Amino acid sequence: MPTKMLQIPTVDGQADAFATFPDRGERHPGVLMYADGFGIRPVLREMARELAGHGYYVLVPNFFFRHGPAPVIDLPEHIGEEVRPALMAQLMPLIEAHTAERVRHDADAYLRFLITQPEVAAGPVAVTGYCIGGLLAMRTAAAHPDQVAALAAFHGPVGVDGPGAFAEITAQVHFGHAESDLTPEALGELNRALDAAKVDYTSEIYPGTVHGFTMSDTDAFDPAGLQRHWDRLVPLLDRTLANS
Template sequence: MSSTTLSIPTPDGQSDAFAAYPGEGGTHPGVLLYPDAFGPRPVLWDMARELADHGYYVLVPNIFYRHRPAPVFDLPEHITAEHRPELFGQIMPLIEAYTAERALSDAGAYLDFLTARPEVGAGPVATIGYCMGAVLAMRTATAHPDRVAAIAGFHPGALVTDQPDSPHRQIPRLTAKVHLGLAEGDMTPEAITEISQAFDAAGVEYGCEIYPGTVHGFTMSDTEAFDSAGSRRHWERLLTLLGSTLKS
């Protein structure tokens, strides 16, 4: 497995990024991995390496590049509930500044960059994301349906809102296969019903699953939300999805 840091040209500047990919040469299916609200950091880079070990080229962009390079925040080694108020005082202004318009502008640049890498094979890619990254994965896929074959979102952010640009309202454009892995309490029953109905109406193949015993953030081993059983299930579902869409 090989890994490197990169700089991605965007309409607003240069986004720093991390990439991991198999080291034996050749080309591999591409995966665009969006981070959670804590941003790109070692745990995300380790997850990218894990995916690379399964045969994928994984690109992890710094969505907060307009503010500072990754790691964006001065995070403790292990994030607990006691750390969150102070951390989110720093994080929320950056999240609020990352509008849907900026996300879509970046998404096109990230896809262009990923698919142009010499290590990435021809054909559609996957977008995956954690927390707010799940929203970005969905926005990317609905804006570029011909370029994305799979979406995975784990402990997702607000996929169903009452806003006109809510991600679930863009699902009629979607062609990708989808897996949503929810912590208990991530989405209300009403929101799950609404997004499921949108998938059904669009004829999208999808799974929307609540992972038992988990809390929001259960995949992130550098937080107290981490759940080993939930993490294992996440890897099983993710690898099955990618194998059925990118390697078929």
């Protein structure tokens, strides 16, 4: 599976990024993948390669590029609960500085870069993300309804912008929530907001999961949750991008 380390030009400098795609000498539908708050690291590269193996060009930008190349903080090989609080203390100022305006500016640059890559097919793209990356994916889809045909977010705070945030989304959507993140009542409220915005979606709590369940380098990892995520994500992309 070919891989590249790339530099994406943005209004605030160069964003480092990881890309991977099938080795078939063809052009493939593009997918913009946003990492969780811990950023680009071996597990994200592995997940990107897994998705690329299904026939997609996957671009994973370092959305904390203003603070340096990925990883922006020193990360252990395994992010256990004993080190998580200290790591989050370092990351929270970066997350808080990553305003909605920055997200939109960066999304413009990431999508412009993605669709001009020689290995990327013409046509719509997909965005997917994990944890805070799920929120970035949602904001990207809302800002680019003409380009984004599919949106998926996993254990992401997709409701924090309020119910009006879904109004501009025209993509087909899947939200996979951790059981520890969302009560059934909160899920119902979120889904009613999606209904009101006339979004074509699925939105569900993954049983027995905690926040971060897709990430195999954390204590939150749940193999069944990760597989459920692939079982939802790949068909969504196949439905929406198959003709690209």
